[in-house]
Amino acid sequence: xxxxxxxxxxxxxxxxxxxxxxxxxxxxxxxxxxxxxxxxxxxxxxxxxxxxxxxxxxxxxxxxxxxxxxxxxxxxxxxxxxxxxxxxxxxxxxxxxxxxxxxxxxxxxxxxxxxxxxxxxxxxxxxxxxxxxxxxxxxxxxxxxxxxxxxxxxxxxxxxxxxxxxxxxxxxxxxxxxxxxxxxxxxxxxxxxxxxxxxxxxxxxxxxxxxxxxxxxxxxxxxxxxxxxxxxxxxxxxxxxxxxxxx
Numbered sequence: 001x002x003x004x005x006x007x008x009x010x011x012x013x014x015x016x017x018x019x020x021x022x023x024x025x026x027x028x029x030x031x032x033x034x035x036x037x038x039x040x041x042x043x044x045x046x047x048x049x050x051x052x053x054x055x056x057x058x059x060x061x062x063x064x065x066x067x068x069x070x071x072x073x074x075x076x077x078x079x080x081x082x083x084x085x086x087x088x089x090x091x092x093x094x095x096x097x098x099x100x101x102x103x104x105x106x107x108x109x110x111x112x113x114x115x116x117x118x119x120x121x122x123x124x125x126x127x128x129x130x131x132x133x134x135x136x137x138x139x140x141x142x143x144x145x146x147x148x149x150x151x152x153x154x155x156x157x158x159x160x161x162x163x164x165x166x167x168x169x170x171x172x173x174x175x176x177x178x179x180x181x182x183x184x185x186x187x188x189x190x191x192x193x194x195x196x197x198x199x200x201x202x203x204x205x206x207x208x209x210x211x212x213x214x215x216x217x218x219x220x221x222x223x224x225x226x227x228x229x230x231x232x233x234x235x236x237x238x239x240x241x242x243x244x245x246x247x
Contacts, residue, residue, distance in 0.1 A: 026191030103135025
């Protein structure tokens with residue numbers, strides 16, 4: 001696609017979120033809709049990550065956090081969980097080189113403890129390889145839960161002997177998995193569900209939410225741009241009043 005066509009399809013917007021979170025939902029339902037096994041839906045969803053990360057770069061999003069596997073997802077059938085872990089390892093092996101070439105800095109948020117040593121090694125190697133890239137920071141939330149993240153941060157503060165009176169929002173934020181990154185501005189959820197699902201519950205305190213009925217494997221650059229358009233139509237007051245309300 002040439003630059004003129006690109007500019008016509010996706011004209012520049014007045015404002016862009018500094019940090020976008022996406023709850024990637026609907027892989028299983030997409031598979032059922034197409035008469036396919038659930039794991040095929042999950043594999044297709046992982047393949048879609050590459051396209052969405054490319055779209056995020058093209059649409060001027062500097063930071064994106066993708067909810068890939070929650071701490072609650074371990075409750076799913078063993079066969080599905082094992083399949084998801086295999087798909088993650090396979091994706092790391094096949095995709096990291098291309099993402100590195102495109103300037104994507106990969107980060108992990110969540111708890112690596114329950115993962116196999118081989119999968120931990122793959123994740124750490126991917127982060128090390130891409131750590132100096134600046135085109136896009138991509139946080140992959142795998143075995144992640146917002147409540148568990150806050151608990152880990154509080155435990156860190158206690159272990160460091162921080163006085164209760166010294167605890168501030170800024171200090172706690174600095175001990176979260178997303179330390180040194182801005183809070184999320186826009187959270188997108190695919191598949192039409194109206195739930196937060198334990199995702200970035202601290203960082204998303206003032207985020208704008210955008211819900212689309214599209215299942216994650218069908219979520220593309222057009223859909224991401226629609227979410228950015230909706231974000232531009234929101235007035236973010238952070239608990240205050242708009243200029244009109246002051247008058």
